[in-house]
Every structure is written in C-alpha cells, then in structure tokens.
Amino acid sequence: MGLERPGLALANLASLPHISAAGAIATGTHGSGDHNQGLASAVLALELVDADGELRELSRDADPVLFPGAVVALGALGVVTELTLAVEPAYDVSQRVHLGLSLERLAADFDAVFASGYSVSAFTSWDPDRAAVWVKHRTGAAEPAGSVAGAVPATTPQHPIGGMPAHNCTAQLGEPGPWHDRLPHFRAAFTPSRGDELQSEYLLPREQAATAIARLRALGPRLAPLLHTSEIRTVAADDLWLSPAYRRDSVAFHFTWIADPTAVAPLLASIEDALLPLGARPHWGKLFSCTPEQLDRAVPRLRDFAALAQDFDPKGKFRNDLLATWLPASQA
Numbered sequence: 001m002g003l004e005r006p007g008l009a010l011a012n013l014a015s016l017p018h019i020s021a022a023g024a025i026a027t028g029t030h031g032s033g034d035h036n037q038g039l040a041s042a043v044l045a046l047e048l049v050d051a052d053g054e055l056r057e058l059s060r061d062a063d064p065v066l067f068p069g070a071v072v073a074l075g076a077l078g079v080v081t082e083l084t085l086a087v088e089p090a091y092d093v094s095q096r097v098h099l100g101l102s103l104e105r106l107a108a109d110f111d112a113v114f115a116s117g118y119s120v121s122a123f124t125s126w127d128p129d130r131a132a133v134w135v136k137h138r139t140g141a142a143e144p145a146g147s148v149a150g151a152v153p154a155t156t157p158q159h160p161i162g163g164m165p166a167h168n169c170t171a172q173l174g175e176p177g178p179w180h181d182r183l184p185h186f187r188a189a190f191t192p193s194r195g196d197e198l199q200s201e202y203l204l205p206r207e208q209a210a211t212a213i214a215r216l217r218a219l220g221p222r223l224a225p226l227l228h229t230s231e232i233r234t235v236a237a238d239d240l241w242l243s244p245a246y247r248r249d250s251v252a253f254h255f256t257w258i259a260d261p262t263a264v265a266p267l268l269a270s271i272e273d274a275l276l277p278l279g280a281r282p283h284w285g286k287l288f289s290c291t292p293e294q295l296d297r298a299v300p301r302l303r304d305f306a307a308l309a310q311d312f313d314p315k316g317k318f319r320n321d322l323l324a325t326w327l328p329a330s331q332a
C-alpha cells in the first residue's frame, strides 16, 4: 500500500490492525465515525486476476459505473493483486474511554455522543444497561471537557471485554499517538478482542438507532450470557453496491459472542427479527442467519452484483457454497 512510507495515513481503520487490506475491503470492513466511510471507500483503483487468468484493472475514474460494484466483492470477481488507496497526511489521535453511560441516555443523546469525537464506539453487554464510550480525537480538535452525556472519563486503561488485559489495547487516557496506533482498539502485536469468539454485525439507517437500541435492550437478558461484548458505531454512507452503508449514513451493532455457534444461532434469529424490519444489513465477514430472500430484500444492489459476478466469472471458478447461497443469480 505504500503506507510504510512516513507521512501518509488512511482516514480510518477497523478495530484491529491484524487483517489484510484485501480481505477487509472485500467484506466491507469499517471503523467508526459520523463522517468516516468504510475502508473500501478509500479504494481508488484495483487490479485483479480474473477467472481466465487475465489481469484486469479497474478504477473509479475510468470505470465509474462498474467500479462501485467491484470493490466490496467477496472474492467473487477474482484475486485482487493490487489496491490503490486514497491517503492523507499522517495525523495523531488521542483516545479516552468514558464509563457508565446508561443505554437510555445513549439512545436519547445518540447524535451528541457520536459527535463527541472523530471516531466513537460504545461498548455494552446490554445487561447491565450501561455502556463505555471510546472517544478518539484527531489531535488539534477540541476534546470534550469532563463527561460525555454524563459518562465519566476512566482513570485507568480499559479493554472492551471484561477480564481481558488493557495492555492488549492501544494507549488511552488522552495520550496522543500515530493514527494507526490509536484508531484501532487493539495493538498489532497482541491478541485482538477475545481471540476465541464468534462475531455478528448489522448496519441500519442511522435514524433507526434509538428504536434499535430499545429492541436490543429488550433482548438484553438473553444476549448478555453469550456475549463477550457488543459495540455500537456510526458509519458514513458510500456508493459501493455491497457495502452495508450503501447510500445511507448508518448505525452499526456488532456482537462478539462466545465460541458456541449452537447457542448463538437462536439469538441471531431473534436479533434479525428485531432489526431486519428496521432495514438492517448484515456484515459480510461475520455470522448472520438471513435467508436468501431476506438478504435480497436487505441489500439493494445484490442482484446487480450477482450479474457482475456472472459476467466476470461465468463458470463460477470463484464461487463457493456460501456465495451460491447469497447471490440470487446463482440460485437458479
């Protein structure tokens, strides 16, 4: 990517630096921030080896119609061998964790809480009804004085998961550092999150945040025993066909589950019952249980993408059972 050269930065990162750019982009991976789009939105051009072994180059400038379909592509179009990303001058970030925000207040003051920093995440287990708010500032921007919506700044470093060492996390307590060592929650050389876990995430239109929080609070006593933690973030709209934030500013509800798929499955169904009617779209890189019909309704450009995949790969060289289930054109 060239980012090893000093002085360059991406606008945002996911919660961990351990993932590859190609894998994160292919699955629509995102961080948080009212004005921050997912990582795939930084892609200006890509090169891939297609099903015939031919090298194809696509760019936003040269292929404005197809390009938004080819970036979050689930590996279905070919093997990405090169990515050109939009960068900006390197910047520093500081972060503080604010503890004890009630979920009722989070829902009521949603916009203010998520506007309190460049990148903001709220962690909760849904029961008890409290959240910790991780606020990341680009240095130079004004830090909120004192509390965020009544939540008070932590005086010791925190980990999003109770019982895990805060040492695994990037520096907190307002200590400035380079963008790549503050925007992710987890440090590159250490175990991210719990390590042994399942994950799910759903992105909804941002205006549904309060309703979704109320519905998830109602599920709280069932969710909490199977959760390591849950993270609420905001993601800015983009134009990438398979992006869960396609054409809508979004609120994202992430769940870090214990590693027990049988126990988690009924909860995914309950969460989807609660959130799909609000316009939820699942994160492609995490567990979900939507039927193909539900997915087709939730993802507006799924059929266009299926046609694009068919065009790039008519014999299905890059198709697997999962893609065959998800993509409508291949269900025939």
Ligand SMILES: Cc1cc2nc3c(=O)[nH]c(=O)nc-3n(C[C@H](O)[C@H](O)[C@H](O)COP(=O)(O)OP(=O)(O)OC[C@H]3O[C@@H](n4cnc5c(N)ncnc54)[C@H](O)[C@@H]3O)c2cc1C
Pocket: 013, 014, 015, 016, 019, 020, 021, 022, 023, 024, 026, 027, 028, 029, 030, 031, 074, 075, 076, 078, 079, 080, 081, 192, 193, 194, 199, 283, 285, 286
């Ligand atoms: C601890 C943890 C924290 C996470 N935090 C976040 C987060 O903050 N935000 C978020 O949105 N997600 C998050 N995720 C999910 C994660 O970003 C996705 O699972 C992402 O796909 C992982 O990247 P990877 O490099 O491991 O992908 P891989 O598993 O290697 O790849 C994912 C898919 O991408 C495609 N792919 C990979 N490489 C290529 C290539 N060269 N060409 C074509 N297709 C390719 C393939 O279809 C592949 O199946 C997290 C996951 C974990 C485990």
